[in-house]
Amino acid sequence: MPAAPESPETSKTEGSRAGLHVARWRMRKRRIGRYRPGCYCFGREEKMRRMRSQRLPGSHGFPAYSGIFMMLAVAAADAFSGFANAAEPVTLAVSDFDFRDTSGEVRDQSAEHAKRLKALGITLQEGLSAVGRLNIVPMTCETGRCTAGTAGLEALSIKARDVGATYLLIGEVRKLSTLVGGVKFAVLDLTSNKPTCDRFLSYRGDTDEAWRRAAAFAAQDIEKHCLPK
DSSP: OOOOOOOHHHHHHHHHHHHHHHHHHHHHHHHHOEEETTEEEOOHHHHHHHHHHTBOTTSTTOBTTHHHHHHHHHHHHHHHHHHHHHOOOEEEEEOOOEEEEOSOOSSOOHHHHHHHHHHHHHHHHHHHHTSTTEEEEEOOOTTSSOOTTTTOHHHHHHHHHHTTOSEEEEEEEEEOSSSEEEEEEEEEETTTTEEEEEEEEEEEOSSHHHHHHHHHHHHHHHHHHTSOO
């Protein structure tokens, strides 16, 4: 009895099954791994097998080449610690500041300005001393005040070196008008005898608080712009 011809639906089902078998075979072949010209391509199982074969005793499952990254991390840590050890404290000698009044005011304010100038020097040194990498050393002069205007820059430089300083801070407070003042300062590198900065900061007001704020801001500016990091 001749076999009944397959229906279109049966042929379609058999073809789908055959295609599914081919697709599964191809996926298994990719997992096992195959060679392509110019590169080796391995499936997940093959990669895991190769990684397990590269483990070292005591590596806790990491492949052998992880030791390279550990050595690089140690070298980076050593380099960082070397930079940290190389950063030595900066010794800064702080001179007294001069004062100049060009406002033209008639009232004599010498006593007030002398008191504010002394307070400015204290605030300035306190602000700089708060910076951990700075070692602040004061200076004393026979003339009373160690300013560039009275003692002279050369004499101040010698005194600064005598107390072990590598940098010298000099400056001057100027009263420009009734409401405007300024702080001019410079830092001298005593090794090269060259200034590291020469700056002028203006402020408003001629009161104790205005001078105090000017001194605190000047200390921040000196630390940021005039001294090595």
